[in-house]
Amino acid sequence: MSLHDDAVSVLKGYDGGDAQQAELRVAYLDHLAEHPDGMWKACGAGHLTASALVIDPERGRVLLTLHRKLRMWLQMGGHCEPGDTTLAAAALREATEESGISGLTLLPGGPVRLDRHPIPAPCHWHLDVQYAATASAGAVEQISDESLDLRWFPYDEVAGVADASVARLLERTRTRLGQQG
DSSP states (O other), X not given: OXXXXXXXXXXXHOOOSXXXXXXXXXXXXXXXXXXXXXXXXXXXXXEEEEEXXXXXXXXXXXXXXXXXXTOSEEOEEEEOOTTOOSHHHHHHHHHHHHHOOSSOEEOTTSOSEEEEEEOOTTOOEEEEEEEEEEOOTTOOOOOOTTEEEEEEEEGGGHHHHBOHHHHHHHHHHHHHXXXXX
């Protein structure tokens, strides 16, 4: 199965729980149907990306990266690569590379959210498929070349440092974990 086929399968099975997520799901599937290259950065109409919020549920905190280019606190994530066999594997690879933490585990149940955001030309959109990953006790982060900084933030500080999409991802992740938001 190709990465494109995996993405279609994942999105067909995705239930985001609200009308906005259902609308994005359809838009992502339409994009993939219209663009056989819709998984790759070279697709000028936009492309799917994969990300993962690294979370330490026992300590009630998340690891965010201060993105080198955007200068914003974000979850780990980025472009799919030819060696990625699934969206989940791409999200886990990105989270591992950007956090420096080995042994991350994606939360079961597939993607946590979808988030579409504009990017500068020549491409126009990132169609982000967002997962969440738990870090084992005692995990030590290590900054990558893609980050200016890495920092653990308590749940209640995330909305003050990151944009609304990260706050929504944290809220949905906590719901999936059965934690009160």
